[in-house]
Amino acid sequence: MAAQLDTHTLGLVFQSRPDILAGIQNAADTPARTTLFNDIASFVYERLASAADLGDGPASKRRRVDIAQTQQNGQTESRALPAGSQPAGFNADAAAADPVLLEVKDISVTAPQRKxxxxxxxxxxLYARAPGSSVPVQGIAYAWTDIEHAFYLPVPDKSQAQYNYVLLPRDSYLPTAKQAGTAPSDKQQPLEPLVFTVPATAPKPGSIAGPSAKTAEAVSDTYSNLFHWALTTSLRSAGNHACQLIGSDPKIFHSVARQPHRPNEKAVHVKAFRGSKDGFLFFLPTGILWGFKKPLLFLPLDRIVAVSYTNVLRTTFNMVVELDDNNGRDAIEKEIEFGMLDQEDYQGIDETYVRRHGLADRSMAEQRRAKRELAENGRKGGAAGEQEGGGGGAGDEGEDDGLTELERAQREAEQRLQDEEDEMEEDYDPGSEGDSEGEGGSSEEDEEDDDDEAQGEDDDEEGEEEEEGE
Incomplete structure (x- = not known):
């Protein structure tokens, strides 16, 4: 394959000089020149990164850009590092160089900014920009490959139906533990979740633009249909197949409390406090979401170890969610407490959601953790394993048993539980109330002792008979 220009990197380096970028594109008419221009772009990136680390250079160049370059078949590719290692400026600059395919105007964003x-x-x-502007808003530019969770939820306490779209990039939704002595500048801050609100109506005329606008018009009978199509299509086109757009489901959980604003609609949320902040808990198919005030929290099912209840009063109770903090780059809070939940919702939360998902059973937590780790390992090392001839990352054992990795992990977890039960049975002592048939209560030594005791009794009886005869 012939070498191709790394337009992504070149666009970032020369975004302020489109004339130079156009000249490079015209001059890159041979593989040698194309490779040379790519090398120059990579070198300039490294110098900009070094200047940012040393704090010199103008403010426009003081943004650290982390790019991993890979060479494959003579083609240079740019791969953005994971979210959390990038400052917000990186995504904004990269997004500005990407042609806009679809634009939806006048959308109410509530996080990370309300505007x-x-x-x-x-x-x-996906990024936001101010009306009349041509550049993304700093901190509201997201790479599709960085989005880990996406939700579609009704907005509570509104007389007219409205819906929130919640997009969670990696490292943005778990509560980070407070670490003393750590300055905010010591570590790049990850992107914050994106939350925007749409009404239940159709988009206004003229509010959709871009090359994909004609295609979007076919699904624009409501804002929800438009964004469902746009988000799902964009995630798949970018190769992010792991992220699914999840909606609330009354069959999985709904509150028994009646909504005064929309009495004919089942509430899929409950009111709760996180510290002094009031918000709403949503019990979703993939985890528990608390919103919509900052910092928004999402607790995935595979990170929950157990759920317990405290401060149970006549009308309210508190719920404590224990998390597995054994993976991830940052230390997270191990226990998250939500307060002032209505007693009327206790049964629905505990029986309908918590127990149904095994969240009160620690043995189930081990299975969820095993599944999560396998899925993460599969994402990280799956491609490398295929290139090496399909060698399994967890050894060759069980590769021909016809099971998937997740099924095999569940079987191993069940086997561990069975082994623990067997050990408990082996340790059981039936006491002196009697021997059970065929169970290890009598050994050869015990039988010999019984024989000796019986023989001793016979000798005593014979001695007594001899004394009587004399």
Missing amino acids: KYDLCFTKNF
Whole structure:
């Protein structure tokens, strides 16, 4: 395959000089020149990164850019490092160089900022920009490959139906433990979750633009249908197949409390406090979400070890969620407490959701953790294993048993539980109330002792008879 220009890196380096970028594109007419221009772009990136680390250079160049370059078949590719290692400026710069495919105007964004913006969809990014502007808003630019969870939820306490879309990039939704002596500048801050609100109506005329606008019009009878299509299509096109757009489901959980604003609609949330902040808990198919005030929290099912209840009063109770903090780059809070839940919802929460998902059973937590780790390992090392001829990352044992990795992990967890039960049975002592048939209560030594005792009794009886005869 002939070498191709790394337009992504070149666009970031020369975004302020489109004339130079156009000249490079015209001059890159041979593989040698194309490779040379790619090497120059990579070198400039490294110098900009070094200047940012040393704190010199103008403010426009003081943004650290982390790019991993890979060479494959003579083609240079740019791969953005994971969210959490990138400052917000990186995504904004990269998104600005990506052509806009679809633009939806005048959308109410509530997080990370509360303001109306135009939402722009590109091949690699989703970002917000102010009306009349041509550049993304700092901190509201997200690579599609960085989005880990996406939700579609009704907005509580509104007389007119409205819906929130919640997009969670990696490292943005678990509560990070407070660490003393750590300055905010010591570590790059990850992107914050994106939350925007849409009404249940159709988009206004003229609010949809871009090359994909005609295709979008076919699914624009409501805002929800438009964004469902746009988000799902963009995630799949960018190769992010792991992220699914999840909605609340009354069959999985709904509150018994009646909504005064929409009495004919089942509430899929409960009111709760996180510290002094009031918010709403949503019990979703993939985990528990608390929103919509910052910092928004999402507790995935595979990270929950157990759920317990405290401060149970006549009308309210508190719920404590214990998390597995054994993976991830940052230390997270191990226990999250939500307060002032209504007693009327206790049964629905405990029986309908907590127990149904095994969240009160620690043995189930081990299975969920095993599944999560296997899924993460599969994402990280799956491609490498295929290139090496399909060698299994967990050894060759059980590869021909016809089971998937997740099924095999569940079987191993069940086997561990069975082994523990067997050990408990082996340790059981039936006491002196009697021997059970065929069970290890009598050994050869015990039988010999019984024989000796019986023989001793016979000798005593014979001695007594001899004394009587004399």
